[in-house]
Amino acid sequence: MTQTEQEIREVWVEDETMRVNMGPQHPSTHGVLRLRVEVDGEVVVNVEPHVGYLHTGIEKQAETLNWIQCVTDVTRADYLSNFFNELAYCTAVEQLAGVEIPPRAQWIRILLCEFNRITSHLVWLATGGLELGALSMATYAFREREQILDLYQAITGVRMNHGYFRPGGVSMDIRPDHCKQIRDLLDVLPKRFREYEEFLSNNPIWVRRNRNVGVLKAEDAIKLGVTGPTLRACGIPHDLRKVSDYLPYDKFEFDVPIGEVGDCYDRFLVRMRELFESLRIIEQAIDGMPSGEFRAAGKLVPPPRNRLPVSMEAVIHHFKLYTDGPHVPAGEVYVAVESPRGELGYFVASDGRGRPWRVHIRAPSFVNLQVAPLVAPGYLLADLIAILASIDPVMGDVDR
Protein backbone atom coordinates (compact mmCIF):
# COMPACT_ATOMS: atom_id res chain seq x y z
CA MET A 1 0.00 0.00 0.00
CA THR A 2 1.50 3.29 -1.04
CA GLN A 3 1.63 6.33 1.14
CA THR A 4 -1.20 8.01 -0.73
CA GLU A 5 -3.45 5.00 -0.54
CA GLN A 6 -2.92 4.80 3.16
CA GLU A 7 -3.75 8.45 3.59
CA ILE A 8 -6.89 8.02 1.58
CA ARG A 9 -7.85 5.10 3.73
CA GLU A 10 -7.29 7.02 6.92
CA VAL A 11 -9.07 10.13 5.85
CA TRP A 12 -11.88 8.77 3.71
CA VAL A 13 -12.57 5.25 4.83
CA GLU A 14 -11.66 4.72 8.46
CA ASP A 15 -13.22 7.87 9.90
CA GLU A 16 -15.83 8.26 7.30
CA THR A 17 -19.38 9.03 8.18
CA MET A 18 -21.85 8.43 5.44
CA ARG A 19 -24.65 10.76 4.42
CA VAL A 20 -27.88 9.02 3.61
CA ASN A 21 -30.95 10.59 2.14
CA MET A 22 -34.16 9.29 3.63
CA GLY A 23 -37.14 10.37 1.66
CA PRO A 24 -38.91 12.38 0.42
CA GLN A 25 -40.44 9.29 -1.15
CA HIS A 26 -39.91 6.82 1.62
CA PRO A 27 -42.67 4.75 3.17
CA SER A 28 -41.51 5.26 6.72
CA THR A 29 -41.01 9.01 6.76
CA HIS A 30 -44.68 9.77 7.25
CA GLY A 31 -45.34 11.43 3.95
CA VAL A 32 -42.93 13.56 2.01
CA LEU A 33 -40.34 14.29 4.66
CA ARG A 34 -36.73 14.25 3.59
CA LEU A 35 -34.09 13.53 6.18
CA ARG A 36 -30.43 14.04 5.49
CA VAL A 37 -28.93 11.55 7.89
CA GLU A 38 -25.26 11.31 8.71
CA VAL A 39 -24.46 7.80 9.87
CA ASP A 40 -21.37 6.23 11.31
CA GLY A 41 -21.97 2.62 10.39
CA GLU A 42 -25.44 2.00 11.76
CA VAL A 43 -25.36 4.80 14.31
CA VAL A 44 -26.96 8.13 13.57
CA VAL A 45 -24.59 11.07 14.01
CA ASN A 46 -26.71 13.88 12.73
CA VAL A 47 -30.18 14.38 11.30
CA GLU A 48 -31.22 17.30 9.19
CA PRO A 49 -34.90 17.41 8.26
CA HIS A 50 -35.73 19.09 4.97
CA VAL A 51 -39.37 20.03 4.76
CA GLY A 52 -41.53 21.88 2.31
CA TYR A 53 -42.33 19.18 -0.23
CA LEU A 54 -46.03 19.45 0.57
CA HIS A 55 -46.20 23.22 0.78
CA THR A 56 -49.49 24.30 -0.76
CA GLY A 57 -49.68 27.93 0.27
CA ILE A 58 -52.70 27.57 2.52
CA GLU A 59 -51.90 30.79 4.38
CA LYS A 60 -51.60 32.78 1.16
CA GLN A 61 -54.74 31.21 -0.22
CA ALA A 62 -56.65 32.13 2.92
CA GLU A 63 -56.07 35.81 2.22
CA THR A 64 -57.95 35.52 -1.06
CA LEU A 65 -61.05 33.84 0.39
CA ASN A 66 -63.76 35.33 2.54
CA TRP A 67 -64.17 34.49 6.18
CA ILE A 68 -66.55 31.57 5.54
CA GLN A 69 -64.78 30.09 2.52
CA CYS A 70 -61.58 30.12 4.50
CA VAL A 71 -62.81 27.18 6.59
CA THR A 72 -62.58 24.86 3.61
CA ASP A 73 -59.05 26.08 3.04
CA VAL A 74 -57.59 25.73 6.51
CA THR A 75 -59.19 22.34 7.07
CA ARG A 76 -56.77 20.94 4.51
CA ALA A 77 -53.69 21.95 6.47
CA ASP A 78 -53.51 19.02 8.83
CA TYR A 79 -55.47 16.51 6.82
CA LEU A 80 -55.68 13.99 9.65
CA SER A 81 -57.21 16.36 12.18
CA ASN A 82 -59.45 18.53 10.06
CA PHE A 83 -61.87 19.42 12.81
CA PHE A 84 -59.13 20.95 14.93
CA ASN A 85 -58.04 23.27 12.15
CA GLU A 86 -61.63 24.35 11.66
CA LEU A 87 -62.11 24.71 15.39
CA ALA A 88 -59.07 26.91 15.91
CA TYR A 89 -59.85 29.08 12.92
CA CYS A 90 -63.54 29.47 13.78
CA THR A 91 -62.76 30.23 17.41
CA ALA A 92 -60.36 32.93 16.29
CA VAL A 93 -62.96 34.50 13.99
CA GLU A 94 -65.59 34.32 16.74
CA GLN A 95 -63.23 36.05 19.15
CA LEU A 96 -62.58 38.80 16.65
CA ALA A 97 -66.27 39.23 15.99
CA GLY A 98 -67.22 38.91 19.66
CA VAL A 99 -69.64 36.07 18.99
CA GLU A 100 -70.56 33.48 21.60
CA ILE A 101 -71.65 30.15 20.15
CA PRO A 102 -74.63 28.28 21.65
CA PRO A 103 -74.03 25.26 23.93
CA ARG A 104 -75.25 22.72 21.41
CA ALA A 105 -72.66 23.89 18.91
CA GLN A 106 -69.99 23.65 21.57
CA TRP A 107 -71.04 20.11 22.43
CA ILE A 108 -71.09 19.06 18.78
CA ARG A 109 -67.62 20.52 18.37
CA ILE A 110 -66.31 18.64 21.39
CA LEU A 111 -67.91 15.43 20.16
CA LEU A 112 -66.41 15.64 16.69
CA CYS A 113 -63.04 16.87 17.90
CA GLU A 114 -62.68 13.91 20.21
CA PHE A 115 -63.67 11.54 17.43
CA ASN A 116 -61.07 13.28 15.32
CA ARG A 117 -58.47 12.77 18.02
CA ILE A 118 -59.29 9.07 17.86
CA THR A 119 -59.07 8.83 14.07
CA SER A 120 -55.83 10.77 14.08
CA HIS A 121 -54.32 8.55 16.74
CA LEU A 122 -55.55 5.50 14.85
CA VAL A 123 -53.62 6.59 11.78
CA TRP A 124 -50.60 7.10 13.99
CA LEU A 125 -51.12 3.61 15.43
CA ALA A 126 -51.55 2.07 11.99
CA THR A 127 -48.59 3.75 10.32
CA GLY A 128 -46.42 3.53 13.41
CA GLY A 129 -47.11 -0.17 13.65
CA LEU A 130 -46.48 -0.58 9.95
CA GLU A 131 -43.13 1.15 10.18
CA LEU A 132 -41.94 -1.00 13.07
CA GLY A 133 -43.11 -4.25 11.55
CA ALA A 134 -46.46 -4.73 13.28
CA LEU A 135 -48.13 -4.99 9.91
CA SER A 136 -51.50 -6.22 11.06
CA MET A 137 -51.90 -3.07 13.15
CA ALA A 138 -52.38 -1.12 9.93
CA THR A 139 -55.36 -3.16 8.82
CA TYR A 140 -56.97 -3.19 12.27
CA ALA A 141 -56.61 0.50 13.02
CA PHE A 142 -57.78 1.57 9.59
CA ARG A 143 -60.84 -0.63 10.01
CA GLU A 144 -62.00 1.36 13.03
CA ARG A 145 -61.03 4.60 11.37
CA GLU A 146 -63.25 3.70 8.43
CA GLN A 147 -66.24 3.30 10.75
CA ILE A 148 -65.64 6.72 12.28
CA LEU A 149 -65.14 8.27 8.85
CA ASP A 150 -68.54 6.85 7.92
CA LEU A 151 -69.92 8.74 10.89
CA TYR A 152 -68.25 11.94 9.66
CA GLN A 153 -69.81 11.36 6.30
CA ALA A 154 -73.24 10.97 7.86
CA ILE A 155 -72.87 14.14 9.92
CA THR A 156 -70.89 16.47 7.68
CA GLY A 157 -71.35 14.96 4.23
CA VAL A 158 -67.70 14.15 3.62
CA ARG A 159 -65.13 11.85 5.12
CA MET A 160 -62.22 14.29 5.28
CA ASN A 161 -61.78 18.05 4.78
CA HIS A 162 -65.24 18.68 6.13
CA GLY A 163 -65.73 22.43 6.30
CA TYR A 164 -68.32 21.62 8.94
CA PHE A 165 -67.43 24.04 11.72
CA ARG A 166 -68.28 27.54 10.62
CA PRO A 167 -67.68 30.84 12.33
CA GLY A 168 -70.64 31.06 14.69
CA GLY A 169 -71.37 27.35 15.11
CA VAL A 170 -71.58 24.36 12.82
CA SER A 171 -73.08 24.09 9.36
CA MET A 172 -75.76 21.49 10.11
CA ASP A 173 -77.33 20.02 13.19
CA ILE A 174 -76.79 16.42 14.21
CA ARG A 175 -79.82 14.15 14.11
CA PRO A 176 -81.05 11.34 16.39
CA ASP A 177 -79.87 8.68 13.96
CA HIS A 178 -76.34 10.07 14.26
CA CYS A 179 -76.59 9.62 18.02
CA LYS A 180 -77.55 6.02 17.48
CA GLN A 181 -74.59 5.53 15.17
CA ILE A 182 -72.30 7.05 17.78
CA ARG A 183 -73.67 4.78 20.50
CA ASP A 184 -73.13 1.75 18.31
CA LEU A 185 -69.54 2.87 17.84
CA LEU A 186 -69.12 3.37 21.57
CA ASP A 187 -70.12 -0.25 22.10
CA VAL A 188 -67.45 -1.51 19.74
CA LEU A 189 -64.50 0.82 20.06
CA PRO A 190 -63.36 0.34 23.70
CA LYS A 191 -63.17 -3.40 23.16
CA ARG A 192 -61.10 -2.98 20.03
CA PHE A 193 -58.77 -0.43 21.60
CA ARG A 194 -58.12 -2.74 24.54
CA GLU A 195 -57.29 -5.43 22.03
CA TYR A 196 -54.73 -3.18 20.35
CA GLU A 197 -53.20 -2.21 23.63
CA GLU A 198 -52.76 -5.85 24.58
CA PHE A 199 -51.54 -6.59 21.10
CA LEU A 200 -48.69 -4.07 21.28
CA SER A 201 -47.90 -2.96 24.80
CA ASN A 202 -46.72 -6.41 25.92
CA ASN A 203 -45.33 -7.47 22.60
CA PRO A 204 -41.62 -8.11 23.25
CA ILE A 205 -40.54 -6.88 19.80
CA TRP A 206 -42.58 -3.71 20.13
CA VAL A 207 -41.23 -3.03 23.61
CA ARG A 208 -37.64 -3.58 22.55
CA ARG A 209 -38.01 -1.32 19.52
CA ASN A 210 -39.52 1.47 21.62
CA ARG A 211 -38.26 1.25 25.19
CA ASN A 212 -35.47 3.74 25.94
CA VAL A 213 -35.38 4.85 22.34
CA GLY A 214 -35.51 8.55 21.50
CA VAL A 215 -35.54 9.79 25.07
CA LEU A 216 -36.59 13.43 25.20
CA LYS A 217 -35.91 15.34 28.40
CA ALA A 218 -38.64 17.59 29.72
CA GLU A 219 -36.47 20.72 29.77
CA ASP A 220 -35.43 20.17 26.16
CA ALA A 221 -39.05 19.73 25.20
CA ILE A 222 -39.96 23.05 26.82
CA LYS A 223 -37.03 24.83 25.20
CA LEU A 224 -38.13 23.64 21.78
CA GLY A 225 -41.77 24.50 22.38
CA VAL A 226 -42.88 20.89 22.07
CA THR A 227 -46.52 20.25 23.00
CA GLY A 228 -49.08 17.51 22.94
CA PRO A 229 -48.51 13.82 23.63
CA THR A 230 -44.79 14.25 22.93
CA LEU A 231 -44.54 16.70 25.84
CA ARG A 232 -46.85 14.72 28.10
CA ALA A 233 -44.73 11.61 27.57
CA CYS A 234 -41.91 13.54 29.28
CA GLY A 235 -44.02 13.70 32.42
CA ILE A 236 -45.49 17.18 32.09
CA PRO A 237 -49.27 17.11 32.43
CA HIS A 238 -49.89 20.02 30.13
CA ASP A 239 -53.14 19.85 28.21
CA LEU A 240 -54.85 22.93 26.83
CA ARG A 241 -58.21 21.26 27.32
CA LYS A 242 -57.63 21.50 31.07
CA VAL A 243 -56.23 25.03 31.26
CA SER A 244 -57.86 26.84 28.36
CA ASP A 245 -61.47 27.77 27.77
CA TYR A 246 -61.87 27.58 24.02
CA LEU A 247 -64.50 24.88 24.59
CA PRO A 248 -66.28 23.96 27.84
CA TYR A 249 -64.04 20.99 28.62
CA ASP A 250 -64.32 21.88 32.34
CA LYS A 251 -67.80 20.28 32.28
CA PHE A 252 -66.27 16.97 31.27
CA GLU A 253 -64.48 14.41 33.32
CA PHE A 254 -61.28 13.05 31.84
CA ASP A 255 -57.69 12.44 32.78
CA VAL A 256 -54.50 13.63 31.16
CA PRO A 257 -52.25 10.60 30.73
CA ILE A 258 -48.54 11.28 31.16
CA GLY A 259 -45.39 9.28 30.71
CA GLU A 260 -42.28 8.99 32.85
CA VAL A 261 -39.16 8.70 30.74
CA GLY A 262 -40.10 10.45 27.54
CA ASP A 263 -39.08 7.60 25.22
CA CYS A 264 -40.98 6.23 22.25
CA TYR A 265 -42.75 3.70 24.41
CA ASP A 266 -44.11 6.42 26.69
CA ARG A 267 -45.37 8.35 23.70
CA PHE A 268 -47.08 5.18 22.53
CA LEU A 269 -48.70 4.64 25.93
CA VAL A 270 -49.83 8.25 26.25
CA ARG A 271 -51.54 8.21 22.87
CA MET A 272 -53.03 4.80 23.57
CA ARG A 273 -54.58 6.05 26.81
CA GLU A 274 -55.77 9.21 25.14
CA LEU A 275 -57.91 7.02 22.91
CA PHE A 276 -59.80 5.84 25.99
CA GLU A 277 -60.02 9.34 27.48
CA SER A 278 -61.48 10.62 24.23
CA LEU A 279 -64.07 7.86 24.33
CA ARG A 280 -64.99 8.97 27.86
CA ILE A 281 -65.50 12.53 26.66
CA ILE A 282 -67.59 11.38 23.71
CA GLU A 283 -69.80 9.36 26.00
CA GLN A 284 -70.40 12.35 28.24
CA ALA A 285 -70.95 14.64 25.27
CA ILE A 286 -73.57 12.41 23.72
CA ASP A 287 -75.34 11.92 27.06
CA GLY A 288 -75.40 15.58 27.94
CA MET A 289 -76.01 17.00 24.49
CA PRO A 290 -78.02 20.19 25.07
CA SER A 291 -80.92 21.08 22.82
CA GLY A 292 -81.31 24.39 21.12
CA GLU A 293 -79.70 26.24 18.26
CA PHE A 294 -76.63 24.83 16.56
CA ARG A 295 -75.33 28.22 15.49
CA ALA A 296 -75.34 31.70 16.86
CA ALA A 297 -77.65 34.40 15.62
CA GLY A 298 -76.13 37.44 14.00
CA LYS A 299 -74.30 38.59 10.93
CA LEU A 300 -71.64 35.87 11.00
CA VAL A 301 -74.01 33.05 10.07
CA PRO A 302 -76.63 32.74 7.31
CA PRO A 303 -80.28 33.44 8.15
CA PRO A 304 -82.58 30.44 8.75
CA ARG A 305 -83.80 28.92 5.50
CA ASN A 306 -87.48 29.51 6.31
CA ARG A 307 -86.91 33.26 6.63
CA LEU A 308 -85.68 33.64 3.07
CA PRO A 309 -89.07 33.59 1.28
CA VAL A 310 -90.69 36.01 3.71
CA SER A 311 -88.04 38.50 4.74
CA MET A 312 -86.27 40.87 2.37
CA GLU A 313 -83.72 41.57 5.07
CA ALA A 314 -82.88 37.88 5.33
CA VAL A 315 -82.36 37.72 1.57
CA ILE A 316 -80.02 40.71 1.67
CA HIS A 317 -78.14 39.23 4.59
CA HIS A 318 -77.82 35.91 2.80
CA PHE A 319 -76.63 37.57 -0.38
CA LYS A 320 -74.09 39.77 1.36
CA LEU A 321 -72.80 36.87 3.41
CA TYR A 322 -72.13 34.61 0.46
CA THR A 323 -70.76 37.24 -1.91
CA ASP A 324 -68.82 39.71 0.16
CA GLY A 325 -68.46 37.61 3.29
CA PRO A 326 -69.20 38.75 6.81
CA HIS A 327 -67.29 41.82 7.90
CA VAL A 328 -65.20 40.98 10.92
CA PRO A 329 -63.98 43.87 13.11
CA ALA A 330 -60.32 44.78 12.74
CA GLY A 331 -57.92 43.20 15.19
CA GLU A 332 -55.46 40.41 15.79
CA VAL A 333 -56.06 37.28 17.76
CA TYR A 334 -54.11 34.14 18.56
CA VAL A 335 -56.13 31.07 19.46
CA ALA A 336 -54.60 27.81 20.57
CA VAL A 337 -56.39 24.47 20.78
CA GLU A 338 -55.17 21.06 21.85
CA SER A 339 -54.93 19.06 18.65
CA PRO A 340 -53.84 15.39 18.58
CA ARG A 341 -50.29 16.60 17.96
CA GLY A 342 -50.11 19.47 20.40
CA GLU A 343 -50.89 23.13 20.46
CA LEU A 344 -52.49 24.13 17.19
CA GLY A 345 -52.46 27.91 17.10
CA TYR A 346 -54.13 30.25 14.67
CA PHE A 347 -53.03 33.83 14.45
CA VAL A 348 -55.73 35.66 12.55
CA ALA A 349 -55.58 39.34 11.67
CA SER A 350 -58.47 41.31 10.24
CA ASP A 351 -58.53 44.75 8.68
CA GLY A 352 -62.29 45.00 9.09
CA ARG A 353 -63.27 43.71 5.68
CA GLY A 354 -64.75 40.53 4.27
CA ARG A 355 -61.49 38.61 3.96
CA PRO A 356 -58.85 37.72 6.51
CA TRP A 357 -55.81 39.95 6.25
CA ARG A 358 -53.54 37.23 7.54
CA VAL A 359 -54.01 33.66 8.74
CA HIS A 360 -50.97 32.10 10.31
CA ILE A 361 -51.02 28.49 11.42
CA ARG A 362 -48.80 27.49 14.31
CA ALA A 363 -48.53 23.87 13.32
CA PRO A 364 -47.69 21.45 16.12
CA SER A 365 -45.99 19.00 13.76
CA PHE A 366 -43.74 21.76 12.46
CA VAL A 367 -42.50 22.55 15.95
CA ASN A 368 -42.36 18.98 17.20
CA LEU A 369 -40.31 17.85 14.22
CA GLN A 370 -37.42 19.99 15.50
CA VAL A 371 -37.04 17.31 18.16
CA ALA A 372 -35.73 14.74 15.68
CA PRO A 373 -32.24 16.29 15.23
CA LEU A 374 -31.98 16.58 19.00
CA VAL A 375 -32.91 13.09 20.10
CA ALA A 376 -31.94 10.86 17.18
CA PRO A 377 -28.09 11.10 17.35
CA GLY A 378 -26.60 8.09 19.10
CA TYR A 379 -29.39 5.71 18.17
CA LEU A 380 -29.45 3.26 15.30
CA LEU A 381 -30.76 4.25 11.93
CA ALA A 382 -33.68 1.89 12.44
CA ASP A 383 -34.51 3.67 15.68
CA LEU A 384 -34.86 6.90 13.79
CA ILE A 385 -37.94 5.38 12.19
CA ALA A 386 -39.37 4.61 15.61
CA ILE A 387 -38.59 8.14 16.82
CA LEU A 388 -40.26 9.75 13.83
CA ALA A 389 -43.29 7.51 14.17
CA SER A 390 -43.62 8.40 17.84
CA ILE A 391 -43.43 12.16 17.18
CA ASP A 392 -46.24 11.67 14.66
CA PRO A 393 -45.65 14.55 12.27
CA VAL A 394 -48.18 15.10 9.52
CA MET A 395 -46.51 16.69 6.55
CA GLY A 396 -49.61 18.58 5.54
CA ASP A 397 -49.38 20.26 8.92
CA VAL A 398 -45.63 20.85 8.71
CA ASP A 399 -45.64 22.36 5.24
CA ARG A 400 -49.10 23.92 5.09
Add this chain to the structure above:
Amino acid sequence: MTSAAEYDATLRERFPDLAVAATDELDMPTIVVPGERIVAVLEFLRDEFGFTMLMDLSACDWLGREPRYHVNYHLYSMDSNLRVRVKVQLPDVPEPHVPSAVPAFAAADWHEREVFDFFGIVFDGHPNLARILMPDEWIGHPLRKDYPVGGVPVEYRIEPAYVGENVVPRDTRQGGVPVRLRSDRGRLSHMTWTGPPASGVPVHKPTEPEEISEEGKDS
Protein backbone atom coordinates in the same frame (compact mmCIF):
# COMPACT_ATOMS: atom_id res chain seq x y z
CA MET B 1 -49.04 39.72 36.82
CA THR B 2 -51.70 39.70 34.26
CA SER B 3 -52.50 43.14 32.96
CA ALA B 4 -50.56 45.06 30.38
CA ALA B 5 -50.01 47.96 32.79
CA GLU B 6 -47.84 45.77 34.96
CA TYR B 7 -45.72 44.56 32.07
CA ASP B 8 -45.45 48.15 30.96
CA ALA B 9 -44.27 49.40 34.35
CA THR B 10 -41.79 46.57 34.90
CA LEU B 11 -40.30 46.79 31.44
CA ARG B 12 -39.96 50.58 31.62
CA GLU B 13 -38.17 50.19 34.92
CA ARG B 14 -35.84 47.51 33.57
CA PHE B 15 -35.23 49.14 30.18
CA PRO B 16 -35.46 52.89 30.86
CA ASP B 17 -33.93 53.82 27.52
CA LEU B 18 -36.35 51.70 25.50
CA ALA B 19 -39.64 52.84 23.99
CA VAL B 20 -41.80 49.97 25.24
CA ALA B 21 -45.56 50.09 25.06
CA ALA B 22 -47.84 47.39 26.47
CA THR B 23 -51.57 47.31 25.85
CA ASP B 24 -54.35 44.85 26.59
CA GLU B 25 -55.53 43.42 23.30
CA LEU B 26 -58.49 41.23 22.50
CA ASP B 27 -56.79 37.98 23.39
CA MET B 28 -53.65 38.77 25.40
CA PRO B 29 -51.45 41.68 26.50
CA THR B 30 -49.29 42.95 23.67
CA ILE B 31 -45.91 44.52 24.20
CA VAL B 32 -44.45 46.56 21.37
CA VAL B 33 -40.67 46.53 21.53
CA PRO B 34 -38.05 48.14 19.27
CA GLY B 35 -36.32 45.48 17.23
CA GLU B 36 -32.76 46.04 18.37
CA ARG B 37 -33.35 44.97 22.00
CA ILE B 38 -35.83 42.19 21.36
CA VAL B 39 -33.58 39.41 22.64
CA ALA B 40 -32.99 41.18 25.96
CA VAL B 41 -36.72 41.75 26.42
CA LEU B 42 -37.53 38.14 25.57
CA GLU B 43 -34.91 36.90 28.02
CA PHE B 44 -36.25 39.25 30.67
CA LEU B 45 -39.80 38.00 30.16
CA ARG B 46 -38.57 34.41 30.23
CA ASP B 47 -36.59 34.77 33.45
CA GLU B 48 -38.73 37.26 35.39
CA PHE B 49 -42.25 36.28 34.38
CA GLY B 50 -41.72 32.60 33.69
CA PHE B 51 -42.61 32.71 29.99
CA THR B 52 -40.57 29.62 29.32
CA MET B 53 -42.10 28.65 25.98
CA LEU B 54 -42.00 30.47 22.70
CA MET B 55 -45.15 29.07 21.21
CA ASP B 56 -45.26 30.90 17.95
CA LEU B 57 -43.28 33.37 15.93
CA SER B 58 -44.94 34.79 12.87
CA ALA B 59 -45.09 37.94 10.83
CA CYS B 60 -47.80 40.01 9.28
CA ASP B 61 -47.43 42.35 6.33
CA TRP B 62 -49.56 45.46 6.78
CA LEU B 63 -48.90 46.87 3.33
CA GLY B 64 -49.88 50.52 3.15
CA ARG B 65 -49.28 51.15 6.82
CA GLU B 66 -46.12 52.32 8.47
CA PRO B 67 -44.38 50.39 9.99
CA ARG B 68 -45.21 47.75 7.46
CA TYR B 69 -44.02 44.45 8.95
CA HIS B 70 -45.08 43.15 12.35
CA VAL B 71 -43.18 40.24 13.84
CA ASN B 72 -45.19 38.61 16.61
CA TYR B 73 -43.66 36.48 19.33
CA HIS B 74 -46.26 34.54 21.29
CA LEU B 75 -44.92 33.52 24.67
CA TYR B 76 -46.56 31.10 27.04
CA SER B 77 -46.02 30.46 30.70
CA MET B 78 -46.91 26.96 31.67
CA ASP B 79 -46.83 27.65 35.42
CA SER B 80 -49.26 30.54 35.44
CA ASN B 81 -51.07 29.66 32.19
CA LEU B 82 -50.56 33.15 30.81
CA ARG B 83 -49.79 34.31 27.32
CA VAL B 84 -48.21 37.46 26.05
CA ARG B 85 -47.52 38.78 22.59
CA VAL B 86 -44.32 40.66 21.91
CA LYS B 87 -44.44 42.66 18.74
CA VAL B 88 -41.62 44.13 16.73
CA GLN B 89 -42.54 46.60 14.03
CA LEU B 90 -40.28 46.94 11.01
CA PRO B 91 -40.21 49.63 8.34
CA ASP B 92 -41.03 49.19 4.66
CA VAL B 93 -37.57 48.43 3.32
CA PRO B 94 -36.67 45.61 0.90
CA GLU B 95 -34.79 43.68 3.56
CA PRO B 96 -35.88 44.42 7.14
CA HIS B 97 -33.51 43.25 9.86
CA VAL B 98 -34.24 42.04 13.37
CA PRO B 99 -31.95 40.16 15.78
CA SER B 100 -32.56 36.42 15.98
CA ALA B 101 -34.38 35.13 19.06
CA VAL B 102 -32.58 31.78 18.96
CA PRO B 103 -30.25 32.72 21.86
CA ALA B 104 -33.30 33.21 24.07
CA PHE B 105 -35.53 30.44 22.70
CA ALA B 106 -34.25 27.46 20.73
CA ALA B 107 -37.77 27.02 19.38
CA ALA B 108 -37.38 30.17 17.30
CA ASP B 109 -35.08 28.37 14.85
CA TRP B 110 -37.55 27.02 12.31
CA HIS B 111 -40.10 29.77 12.92
CA GLU B 112 -37.56 32.42 11.93
CA ARG B 113 -36.60 30.49 8.85
CA GLU B 114 -40.26 30.37 7.91
CA VAL B 115 -40.70 34.12 8.41
CA PHE B 116 -37.55 34.77 6.39
CA ASP B 117 -38.84 32.47 3.67
CA PHE B 118 -42.25 34.08 3.40
CA PHE B 119 -41.56 37.72 4.27
CA GLY B 120 -37.87 38.26 3.58
CA ILE B 121 -37.27 39.49 7.11
CA VAL B 122 -33.64 38.80 7.97
CA PHE B 123 -32.91 37.52 11.47
CA ASP B 124 -29.37 38.59 12.31
CA GLY B 125 -27.39 35.93 14.12
CA HIS B 126 -29.60 33.03 13.14
CA PRO B 127 -27.49 29.85 12.88
CA ASN B 128 -28.90 28.73 9.53
CA LEU B 129 -31.15 31.29 7.90
CA ALA B 130 -32.18 29.37 4.79
CA ARG B 131 -35.53 28.98 3.14
CA ILE B 132 -37.51 26.22 4.79
CA LEU B 133 -40.78 25.62 2.95
CA MET B 134 -40.21 27.19 -0.46
CA PRO B 135 -37.52 25.80 -2.79
CA ASP B 136 -34.06 27.24 -2.18
CA GLU B 137 -33.89 28.92 -5.58
CA TRP B 138 -37.27 30.62 -5.24
CA ILE B 139 -37.40 34.29 -6.11
CA GLY B 140 -39.50 36.58 -3.94
CA HIS B 141 -41.25 36.17 -0.62
CA PRO B 142 -44.73 34.78 -1.18
CA LEU B 143 -46.62 36.02 1.88
CA ARG B 144 -45.80 39.65 1.24
CA LYS B 145 -48.91 41.47 0.19
CA ASP B 146 -47.35 42.72 -3.03
CA TYR B 147 -46.58 39.15 -4.14
CA PRO B 148 -49.41 38.16 -6.50
CA VAL B 149 -51.53 35.07 -6.18
CA GLY B 150 -51.30 32.88 -9.25
CA GLY B 151 -48.44 34.83 -10.80
CA VAL B 152 -46.24 31.80 -11.05
CA PRO B 153 -45.31 30.52 -14.52
CA VAL B 154 -46.37 26.98 -15.26
CA GLU B 155 -43.39 24.73 -14.86
CA TYR B 156 -44.09 22.04 -17.42
CA ARG B 157 -43.53 22.18 -21.14
CA ILE B 158 -45.14 20.39 -24.02
CA GLU B 159 -43.08 18.18 -26.26
CA PRO B 160 -41.81 20.49 -29.02
CA ALA B 161 -42.79 17.92 -31.60
CA TYR B 162 -46.26 17.96 -30.27
CA VAL B 163 -46.70 21.71 -30.52
CA GLY B 164 -45.96 21.56 -34.20
CA GLU B 165 -46.10 24.89 -35.95
CA ASN B 166 -48.50 26.26 -33.39
CA VAL B 167 -46.02 27.92 -31.03
CA VAL B 168 -47.50 31.12 -29.70
CA PRO B 169 -45.34 33.81 -28.08
CA ARG B 170 -45.63 34.34 -24.37
CA ASP B 171 -48.45 36.57 -23.23
CA THR B 172 -46.98 38.91 -20.67
CA ARG B 173 -50.39 40.01 -19.43
CA GLN B 174 -50.97 36.53 -18.08
CA GLY B 175 -48.05 36.65 -15.72
CA GLY B 176 -45.68 35.04 -18.19
CA VAL B 177 -47.80 31.96 -18.83
CA PRO B 178 -47.67 31.03 -22.52
CA VAL B 179 -51.04 31.42 -24.20
CA ARG B 180 -50.85 28.04 -25.84
CA LEU B 181 -50.87 26.33 -22.46
CA ARG B 182 -54.37 27.61 -21.89
CA SER B 183 -55.74 26.32 -25.16
CA ASP B 184 -54.02 23.00 -25.67
CA ARG B 185 -56.11 20.68 -23.55
CA GLY B 186 -56.80 18.50 -26.55
CA ARG B 187 -53.15 18.05 -27.32
CA LEU B 188 -51.99 17.47 -23.78
CA SER B 189 -54.37 14.59 -23.35
CA HIS B 190 -53.18 12.78 -26.45
CA MET B 191 -52.27 9.75 -24.36
CA THR B 192 -55.85 8.99 -23.42
CA TRP B 193 -58.05 11.17 -25.59
CA THR B 194 -58.98 9.63 -28.92
CA GLY B 195 -61.78 11.95 -30.00
CA PRO B 196 -61.44 15.24 -31.87
CA PRO B 197 -59.28 17.92 -30.21
CA ALA B 198 -60.78 20.77 -28.23
CA SER B 199 -62.27 23.55 -30.33
CA GLY B 200 -59.73 25.84 -31.92
CA VAL B 201 -56.88 23.38 -31.58
CA PRO B 202 -55.45 22.31 -34.92
CA VAL B 203 -55.00 18.61 -35.53
CA HIS B 204 -51.46 17.51 -34.86
CA LYS B 205 -49.32 16.69 -37.86
CA PRO B 206 -46.04 14.83 -37.38
CA THR B 207 -43.01 16.99 -38.13
CA GLU B 208 -39.53 16.22 -39.36
CA PRO B 209 -36.80 15.65 -36.75
CA GLU B 210 -34.73 18.70 -37.78
CA GLU B 211 -37.79 20.90 -37.47
CA ILE B 212 -38.29 19.68 -33.92
CA SER B 213 -34.96 21.04 -32.80
CA GLU B 214 -35.71 24.35 -34.52
CA GLU B 215 -38.98 24.77 -32.67
CA GLY B 216 -37.61 23.47 -29.45
CA LYS B 217 -35.53 26.62 -29.16
CA ASP B 218 -38.31 29.11 -28.84
CA SER B 219 -40.91 27.01 -27.06
